[in-house]
Amino acid sequence: MAESYQEKIEQIKEQAYQRGKRAVAMTILGELRPYFQQGSNETREIIAETQLHQTRLALRSLFRDLEIEWPGDDLHLADVVEKHLAKVLAE
Numbered sequence: 001m002a003e004s005y006q007e008k009i010e011q012i013k014e015q016a017y018q019r020g021k022r023a024v025a026m027t028i029l030g031e032l033r034p035y036f037q038q039g040s041n042e043t044r045e046i047i048a049e050t051q052l053h054q055t056r057l058a059l060r061s062l063f064r065d066l067e068i069e070w071p072g073d074d075l076h077l078a079d080v081v082e083k084h085l086a087k088v089l090a091e
Contacts, residue, residue: 019073026053052077059085 003011030050033043056073059080063070071084 022053023057026050030054 026049029046033046033050055077059077060070063085066088068084068088071080
């Protein structure tokens with residue numbers, strides 16, 4: 001059975017809400033980063049996760065500006081760039 005328009009809207013709203021929640025959490029972690037012990041594994045993981053999230057947000061914004069459909073957050077970022085963004089930029 002086909003998904004109704006309203007169900008699709010609710011699904012999109014929920015996905016946006018979850019992305020927003022994650023963005024807030026990553027912002028908070030980024031702000032707290034200076035308080036963690038420098039050089040610890042935990043700090044490096046927080047930095048890497050924060051940078052990954054910020055990169056994903058920047059790419060999502062770029063895709064929106066270029067009117068490219070975002071392939072989803074499950075796809076590895078290298079694939080996002082290579083298979084989706086590079087193809088459009090090469091045109």
